[in-house]
Amino acid sequence: MNDEVEPILIGEVDDIDIGSVENFEYEDINYAIYRLESGFFATEGNCPCAEKTLLSESNIEGEELExxxxxxxxxxxxxxxxxxxxxxxxxxxxxxxxxxxLYLNI
Ligand code: FES
Incomplete structure (x- = not known):
């Protein structure tokens, strides 16, 4: 976490169903926001390989995405x-x- 950047408001807790993922765009960068049984998590929004697949379209299983x-x-x-x-x-x-x-800390 970068202490110089204020947390960014993503939305409300109820905006995301448990076991699902939503894309959140901030300053032209995609983030994937997940709500799991164990809480809220975020990753970069596109896969790190050359395809740059949007991870908000992933299948979620437990704490893993496919x-x-x-x-x-x-x-x-x-x-x-x-x-x-x-x-x-x-x-x-x-x-x-x-x-x-919900706030994203980048
Ligand atoms: S990880 Fe990039 S296409 Fe699957």
Missing amino acids: CPTCGNKFSIVSGDSISDLDQVPLKVFEVTEEDGN
Whole structure:
């Protein structure tokens, strides 16, 4: 987390269903915001390979996402690639909750 950047308001807690992911665009950069049983998480919005697939279109299973283009699996919590260990990990960001609102810390 960069302490010089104020947390960015994403929306309200109820905007995202448990077990789903939404794209959030901020200053022309995509972020994928996930709501899991274990809480809210965020990763960069596009996969790190050349395809740049939008991760908000991924399939979510527990704390893992499956890239809709190639099937690679990543940990939503750590960003690590699970199925292709040579794959660059996803950047992860902190999501905080306050008074029913969600904030992204980049
Ligand atoms: S197409 Fe990039 S990780 Fe799947």
